[in-house]
Amino acid sequence: MTAALRDDGAGAAGRRVAMLVGNGVRGDSRVQKVARSMADRGWEIVLFGRSATGRTERFVIGRASVLLLPVPRVVSGYDRARVRRPLPDPAVRAAYREARALLARWDAWDSGGRGDALRAASRGWLARHPAADALAAVLGSGPLAGPLRHAGTAVAGLVGRGGGWRALNPWLRDLELAFSPAVSAFRPDLIHAHDFHMVGIGARLARRLSTPARTVRWVYDAHEYLAGVEVPRRGDPRGRLRRRMLLGVEAEHIRRADAVVTVSEAIAERLRRDHALPVLPRVVLNAPWRPPAAANAAGEARPSVRAVVGLPDEVPLLLYSGGLAPRRGLATVVRGLAALPGVHLALVARDDDPDLAGLLDLAEHEGVRGRIHPAPYVAPERVVDYFESATIGLVPILHRPNHELSLITKYFEYLHAHLPVVTSDVRHMAETTRRLGVGEVFRAGDPEDFAAAVRRVLTHLERYRRRYSDRVTDPAARYRWEPQADALHALYRRLLCAAEPAAAG
Template sequence: MGEAETEIMDVNGAAAARRTRGRVVMLVDNGVKGDSRVQKSARSAAEAGWEVILLGRQTGPGETSWRLGDAEVRLLSVPTDVGDPAYVRRRSPRRPLAYPAGGRYVNYRLDTMKAWRADIVARMARLRTGQAGGPARLLEQARILANRVGLAIVWRWVRFRARETRLLRDGRRDPDAWTNRLPVVFWKALLGNRSWRRLDPALWQWELGFGRVIDELEPDLIHAHDFKMIGVGARAAARARRDGRPVKFVWDAHEYVPGLRPLTARWLAGQVTHEREYAQHADAVVTVSTALAELLRDAHKLPELPTVVMNAPVMTPGEEESGAPVPDLRTLCGIGPETPLLAYSGGINPVRGVDLVVEALTSLPDVHLAMLSLHPTAHNKGAEELRLRAVELGVADRIHLLPYVPHWQVSRVLASADAAVSPLHHLLNHEIALSNKFFEYSHARLPLVVSDVRTMSEVVRSTGQGEVFRAQDLTDFLRAVKLVLAESEKYRAAYDRPGLLAEWSWEAQAEILDRLYARLLPHAPGRELAEAPVNGLRPDPALSASPR
């Protein structure tokens, strides 16, 4: 590998030459725009002089691309038919009268019945308003009667089978049912870590969507984000090495897979065995916290502790981001500076414990709650249920459900609140992580009220930036909230500790990631290459990427 130049487009659309330290292909299983860690990783690596191409997924056909700073983003179409395994398509002895094809046929049959009923209603209306009489009218009446009888019989049969299909689907989702555990035990005993091929063959969709593109890009380093992409990255690295290209493979573990809530017993076992098969093939592992790094090292017998790159916010947004207006939280809520305001940022579901905060408002009559929780393009069932609960409790006028803002704005938007809450329940992944919201709250310099999940509560106690309460304990939560609202300046003073917020910034974490890349690619030019002038020369097309 040596110094290379690529041709990129500047803000005016003109071609500009840029030296790069090597080509990094990042992989993620989503549409990129909602994943702040992936966005920050790609942008900062490109700013450090690497040629970064980030491959994500789009739901429609074709390909979409744009630039994220100096990084290129490409969304690829991923086939979904491989996600319909044979055990879902065929009939099940548990519910033999359920519809096959995983229940997708149910809606077709129900809609067909509705269309049949609409046709009968229309024919009856025409008959009643028509002028025809005699035998023709009697014949049409007989036909309609026969159709109504037929519809009544078939409708009951379809609804019965639809119910059987729903019960079968719910039964398959129960991870504790022996009928679901038995296939997992069988396939794991037979195939070991290769059993994901039977337990969740949908994982092949990422190979079919991404594999060929990765090979064509000929990367120097592959950075696979999270557990679904580890197999794609490991196989691409193996193919490259077979062809004589010494590519390096980095796996970025965002969470602890055995600690996830199981969609089904087969699904979770499939993800776990898939990760176990390929974890040993990574040249380096990156993760989000020291506690998770230790779990991964022990679970996969890794030769070294994974590198920790925390989910910290950026202190200095990119040029195209810094000019965007920042909403004022209190203005969005319609309240003034004198109103006590708690803030929450992130998704809403039962294990995040936000319902406890809503219930607490009944004992905090002057306090409002602002929640940056609504995805702008998706219905949020959890948010709607929370809104209904607030109405029942009589506090709906003090709950402000607001849309997400770009990741680089979160801390600045939250800064006008009086305190921030993180009421997580005790789950393994909650115990071992410092979440995005923790760092975003910290950069907003907010006093924190956090549940006693292990890692976050330990940090809060050590820094003095907030109070810890027993998870799911309303009385203890109220105690903690009243303390931080009464002495907010005491808790804000924790952020004056020299270097604390700088350490908890993405800029500091990006340096860690860059050093890892440089260690894996020791012959790559140094970071100073990214800041060196190119003498105004247009690059030779032969130098459009690093030498392979």
């Protein structure tokens, strides 16, 4: 039995953990690693995610169960329908009426405030009296109704608590409606809410599911520094409302969490400062997980990105993995490739990434399309093997507040694949690259400086590779997943031990 499994009986066996994430799980390596590792340590894990197919989907990740739930647009769909026509279909209105009554009850339960209680009572009355609700719908129609509704929503967002997320983000309401029955039926002892989409849903579910005899604990896992992601442009009122709403939902609930974890020390410090947290959030790095050697010895061929794109070993192959949005800086790489004859680029990304076509058009314009090779993702536990055949790993991201604060997942993956790294000068990754001596740094957004950095690495390739040759000083050794998982396991145990007196009555 591996060390990871020896602790099964120490607080984990039979204890249920519901993990919540607002995506489809398959593309999220962090939630997959956390679910798998906690299940390996004896916790009964169900990872609840969002289905993109409209159907419930079930699969497993190691010992963890995954349940992807369809999210009907009960609230957001009704709001959209009212934009298109004054009186949506009666069935749509009926579903909306019932949903708003339920949400109002949850709001009142969550806050205990008189305003929420009155709103819950009025919504409940309308739900029990469809004729009155239909009359309200008619009275709310007409040529002025749409602009008035939009103005009312904006005002509600400006004055509402939590940044007005209840009014401004009907999608969050749809998520809560879809997830709550399934999570409640699971009866978790602990809820692990991944990322800001789930912070409010996790908090509210934990409160509703707790009883005087049984406290449901919950953990907020801040995957990024939200205040550094949502930065609207000047003269963008919708962007400012969105920023206020997203920061508001986090601010309203984060202090209620039994524990907060995040991905870097810098983000942990900012979360404590911004929200006056009594305890510094626990850092759980996005280090890659690799299965034990025995698990890899089943005769399955090791994946190779070089083989996938069909290049011989002697051809220099740059590697980028991840999303292709403009802030990721791939335009810098494509333009810089024109000054790197004979050098190829593998783009490991989703084949339906909305920005892929634009990048390939840019490559055509720059005359480098023949040297750029889209490549598919592989399972998280196979990523390091997949990357090892590349020559250099790239992190070309542009300057954004959130980008300065942590080492992103692909950076750790490059280290474990023993790749020299070429990164833009975003603060934390640039400092780490220079300190470890594993690569070169270029000015973000500067194609010429990018090309110069790549040339420096290619010229002294063996020097950078030697940084990984000593097992004692291997930079990857300090960024392993197992210590991260052990720390999270210990946190779960501490939280549920704290809940024991309540559970004992």
